[in-house]
Amino acid sequence: MRILWGFLSGLVFGLGLVISGMADPAKVLNFLDLAGSWDPSLAFVMGGATVTAFIGYRLVWKRSTPVLDQAFDIPKSRSIDRPLLTGAALFGIGWGIGGFCPGPAWTALPLLAPGTLIFLPAMLVGLWGGAQIKALGLLDAKGAAT
Amino acid sequence: MEMDTQTAFTPWASLGGGVLIGLSAVMVMGIFGRIAGIAGITMGALGGIMPLRGAGSDRDWRWAFLLGLLAAPVILIAAGGTVTQTVPQNLFAMAIAGLMVGTGTALGSGCTSGHGVCGLARLSGRSLVAVATFMTAGFVTVFLLRHVLGGV
Incomplete structure (x- = not known):
C-alpha cells in the first residue's frame, strides 16, 4: 500500500509539473527573466x-496520525542560519542557469534531453x-555553539 | 546559456497543474505525514544506496514517489498528449547548475516544493526566507546571464 500510494503521489506531482509548464526549463527561465521575455x-x-x-x-491535520504512518513529521527548525541562506542562494543561482529545480529534473528525465x-x-x-558540508558543520559561524 | 525561447503565457494550465502539485503535497502529508519536498525525498531515496547524513530512513515510498515522477510524462505521451520542453544545451553550464541546485537544496534543507509549496502552506518563516532568497538569486542570475553578459 505504501508503495502504491507513494507512486500515485509522485505521479500526480509529475503530471502537475508537466501540465503547469514547470517541467519546461524555457518557461522557468522566462519566468525569472523580468527584464526580457517574462x-x-x-x-x-x-x-x-x-x-x-x-x-x-x-484538513488532514485533523487526523491524529497519517493514514499509513505513525506520526506527522513536520520540520521543527525555525532558525534562519547560514546554511539556509547560503543553500537557498546557491540553489537560486543554479536554478537561474539551468531552469531546473529537483522535481522537474526527475520528471524531464524520460524525455532524455542531453541537458x-x-x-x-x-x-x-x-x-x-x-x-557532507552540513554534517561537518563547515558553514557554522566560528566559535558559535551548535 | 542560449538566447530566449519564447513561451506562451498559460495561466489556466499552470493554475491547474499547480493544484495537482498541491494535491500531491496533501497526499504525502495525509498518507505518510511527510513534507513533499523533492530534494528531501531524493535524499531519503539516495540514503538507501549510500551513507547520507540527514537522509530520511523511510525509503519505500520515496523510491515509489520518484518512479511516479518519472512515469508522468511517459503516461501523458502514451495517452496521446504532447510534452513541450526546451532544455538548455550548454552541457557544461547544466553540470554546474545541477551541482549548485543539489548542493544548495541539501544545505538549505529544501527546494521549490519543500520550502516553496509545503513551507509556505505551513506558514513557516524559515521557508519564506528561503523562498525569497532563491527567487531573488534566480532573478538576478537570469538578468546577469541574459542582459548583462548577453547570452554566453
Missing part, C-alpha cells in the same frame, strides 16, 4: 499549489556533497 505563468503554479496545500494540510542527462547526476552529486 512569462508570469509560474506564479500561477506556485499560487495554485500553495493554496491547495494550505487548505489540504489543515537533463547531465543535470540530474550532477544534482545527485551536489545533494551528497551538500549533506
Whole structure:
C-alpha cells in the first residue's frame, strides 16, 4: 500500500509539473527573466499549489496520525542560519542557469534531453556533497555553539 | 546559456497543474505525514544506496514517489498528449547548475516544493526566507546571464 500510494503521489506531482509548464526549463527561465521575455505563468503554479496545500494540510491535520504512518513529521527548525541562506542562494543561482529545480529534473528525465542527462547526476552529486558540508558543520559561524 | 525561447503565457494550465502539485503535497502529508519536498525525498531515496547524513530512513515510498515522477510524462505521451520542453544545451553550464541546485537544496534543507509549496502552506518563516532568497538569486542570475553578459 505504501508503495502504491507513494507512486500515485509522485505521479500526480509529475503530471502537475508537466501540465503547469514547470517541467519546461524555457518557461522557468522566462519566468525569472523580468527584464526580457517574462512569462508570469509560474506564479500561477506556485499560487495554485500553495493554496491547495494550505487548505489540504489543515484538513488532514485533523487526523491524529497519517493514514499509513505513525506520526506527522513536520520540520521543527525555525532558525534562519547560514546554511539556509547560503543553500537557498546557491540553489537560486543554479536554478537561474539551468531552469531546473529537483522535481522537474526527475520528471524531464524520460524525455532524455542531453541537458537533463547531465543535470540530474550532477544534482545527485551536489545533494551528497551538500549533506557532507552540513554534517561537518563547515558553514557554522566560528566559535558559535551548535 | 542560449538566447530566449519564447513561451506562451498559460495561466489556466499552470493554475491547474499547480493544484495537482498541491494535491500531491496533501497526499504525502495525509498518507505518510511527510513534507513533499523533492530534494528531501531524493535524499531519503539516495540514503538507501549510500551513507547520507540527514537522509530520511523511510525509503519505500520515496523510491515509489520518484518512479511516479518519472512515469508522468511517459503516461501523458502514451495517452496521446504532447510534452513541450526546451532544455538548455550548454552541457557544461547544466553540470554546474545541477551541482549548485543539489548542493544548495541539501544545505538549505529544501527546494521549490519543500520550502516553496509545503513551507509556505505551513506558514513557516524559515521557508519564506528561503523562498525569497532563491527567487531573488534566480532573478538576478537570469538578468546577469541574459542582459548583462548577453547570452554566453
